[in-house]
Amino acid sequence: xxxxxxxxxxxxVIEETQTRRLKExxxxxxxxxxxYKKKFDELGLLPEDIKSIDDIQQLxxxxxxxxxxxxxxxxxxxxxxQVVRIHSSSGTTGKPTVVGYNDxxxxxxxxxxxxxxxxxxxxxxxxxxxxxxxxxFTGGLGFHYGAEHVGATxxxxxxxxxxxxxxxxxDFGATIxxxxxxxxxxxxxxxxxxxxxxxxDYKLKSGIFxxxxxxxxxxxxxxxxxxxxxxxxxxxxxxxxxxxxCSCAHSDRLHIFEDHFLAEIIDPKTGEAMPDGQRGxxxxxxxxKQALPIIRYRTGDITSIIKEPCKCGRTHSRMESIVGxxxxxxxxxGVNIYPSQVEHVIANSKGVTLNYQIVADKKGHLDKxxxxxxxxxDILMDSVGEMEKIKKDIxxxxxxxxxxxxxxxxxxxxxIERSVGKAVRVIDKRK
Ligand code: DLL
Numbered sequence: 538x539x540x541x542x543x544x545x546x547x548x549x550v551i552e553e554t555q556t557r558r559l560k561e562x563x564x565x566x567x568x569x570x571x572x573y574k575k576k577f578d579e580l581g582l583l584p585e586d587i588k589s590i591d592d593i594q595q596l597x598x599x600x601x602x603x604x605x606x607x608x609x610x611x612x613x614x615x616x617x618x619q620v621v622r623i624h625s626s627s628g629t630t631g632k633p634t635v636v637g638y639n640d641x642x643x644x645x646x647x648x649x650x651x652x653x654x655x656x657x658x659x660x661x662x663x664x665x666x667x668x669x670x671x672x673x674f675t676g677g678l679g680f681h682y683g684a685e686h687v688g689a690t691x692x693x694x695x696x697x698x699x700x701x702x703x704x705x706x707x708d709f710g711a712t713i714x715x716x717x718x719x720x721x722x723x724x725x726x727x728x729x730x731x732x733x734x735x736x737x738d739y740k741l742k743s744g745i746f747x748x749x750x751x752x753x754x755x756x757x758x759x760x761x762x763x764x765x766x767x768x769x770x771x772x773x774x775x776x777x778x779x780x781x782x783c784s785c786a787h788s789d790r791l792h793i794f795e796d797h798f799l800a801e802i803i804d805p806k807t808g809e810a811m812p813d814g815q816r817g818x819x820x821x822x823x824x825x826k827q828a829l830p831i832i833r834y835r836t837g838d839i840t841s842i843i844k845e846p847c848k849c850g851r852t853h854s855r856m857e858s859i860v861g862x863x864x865x866x867x868x869x870x871g872v873n874i875y876p877s878q879v880e881h882v883i884a885n886s887k888g889v890t891l892n893y894q895i896v897a898d899k900k901g902h903l904d905k906x907x908x909x910x911x912x913x914x915d916i917l918m919d920s921v922g923e924m925e926k927i928k929k930d931i932x933x934x935x936x937x938x939x940x941x942x943x944x945x946x947x948x949x950x951x952x953i954e955r956s957v958g959k960a961v962r963v964i965d966k967r968k
Contacts, residue, residue: 540655540687541648543796544851548844551852554796555590558824563587563596566830569614572607573832590799593822594810598833601634604775609635615828625673626774633673636774639828643682649780649794650683656785656792656849657743657768659713661688666706668716668724669748670696670958675778676748680715683780689713696720696957699727707738714744718751718759719960722891725762726951741765747772747779749959750859750877753789754884755891769858775834776821782856787848790855797825800856801833802842805863816841818863819856837863839875867897867963869904872940876962879908882934888916888927892953898966906943908935911950918949 539545546554564584566573576597577583586595604612609632613620621640625633638646659665665684669676677695684691692709694702696716703724706714714721721744728735741763746756747770760767771791772779781798782791793800802817803810811817819836823829839861844854861875868874876895883893892911897904910931916923924947931945954961 538655538660539850540652544652544792544794544853546796546852548852551795552590555799555824556588558796559590559593559799559822560584560587562822562824562830562832565614565827566832570612572603572612593799593801593833596822596832598808598820598835599831600835601775601837604634604636605632608632610637612831613637613828614830615639620828622678623673624675624678624774624778634775636675636778637828638826641825641827642777642829645797645825646679646777646780647682647686649777649797650679651686652794653745653768653770653780653783654683654687654689654713656783657713657745657766658786659684659687659689659743659745663689663712664710665689665691665713665715666694666702666709666711667691668694668696668702668714668720669779674958675772675774676717676958679772679778679780680745684713684715699724700731703728703731703733706741710740712740712742714741714763714765716744716746717748717959718746718755719749719955720957721746721759721763722755723955725759726890729762735762736764739763743768745770745783750861750865750875752877752880752884753858754881758884758891771838771856771859773836773838775829775831776823776836777826781821784858785847785849785851788855790843790847790857792847792851792853792855793842795853797823799824800842800854802840805839811841814841814843816857816860819859839863839866865963867895867906867965869897869906869941874939874941878939879935880962882931882938883908883910886910886927886931886934888913888923889931889947890950892951892955893962894953894964895962896964896966904967906941908943908945909948909953910945911953912947914950918947 567584619639620637622638625635671677743766769784772781782793799822801820805818841857889910894909896907
């Protein structure tokens, strides 16, 4: 089932809608917000210069730093008495980025999340176990309102308290699991240790996972352990939260809700547009947001987009699952690597689990990389020969596939710290 007719509109209709909404958005931000007016003026650009979606390339980029520089509400385009919700990203350094929504934005968010749920087969008969964190993070409440919009029963579990979450999932008969992939794997580990029979104890049929880069191997593992269909959702607070795009039953790629978000792929170094299908940085312009419309937001996420029709009947273009973040990319002795590539190697290795951490450091002038990986429960730490073989195999695989010379250190099961939200995969001691 498809939630909205807009998802299967002919390409001309999608582009007409985008053009109309892009013009409206450019006019609004120029008229209302001094930040945008200044940027347009510096480029000698007027909103009426935007005549088609191709003209988007004339518009200025917006960066995370721009939101920080105008902390907290400087980029808002409605008076505060119309703002009904605030969220913010967890700023690891300095001030967080703050985002706001008016009533209209809240209904757009519920609409796109209803599309996500419908794409993963959720309807009013379902019980959604929502393990995304509630609070300033957009995950919990974004998934919450979308579930209510499709009429499902939502269990607002939030993050943490793994044992209690497992009990609720079992007792309330959850059929849909929504949480980060790393938390889904963590819950599976705990359930397995407690002797659960996944097929018998749980009624789950689908999971909607996102918020962190995840390799195909990790997705396959989560789907296999829980015995569910894996759907991936992508989004970011600055644009709306979860609900920018989602994968359907027919493709690993994620349909972008193009009537609300105009997506481009650019070369992160030059800012030039990349051809369809080629990887680069995802840039998004909101087309219907009112409290915080954003022009050409540099997401920092690396992906590619194709427009080919999909078997599911949706015509919205599809983005590849995020390969990594431009700023998450590690350069180790000149070789570029993303954590998800390392994860893919680990997922295809024997005797280990998908709990890992990458530690980059310096030794003299050279970079040195250590990959900590937890061994599986069935491997004995004192069987030296077996441990040595596992370690050598992973090292060889990292070298052959990613051209990196890493030291692999096998560690005991459950010894790498778990996070309740997004997993911490990289520790870069060189910074
Ligand atoms: O993570 C929104 C979200 C919540 C998405 C729940 C999906 C599910 P932020 O905290 O602002 O918002 O973080 C946004 O997370 O730029 C990506 O780098 C990363 N991210 C989000 N979804 C995915 C995904 C939420 N499916 C940042 N794959 C984004 C890879 C993702 N990375």
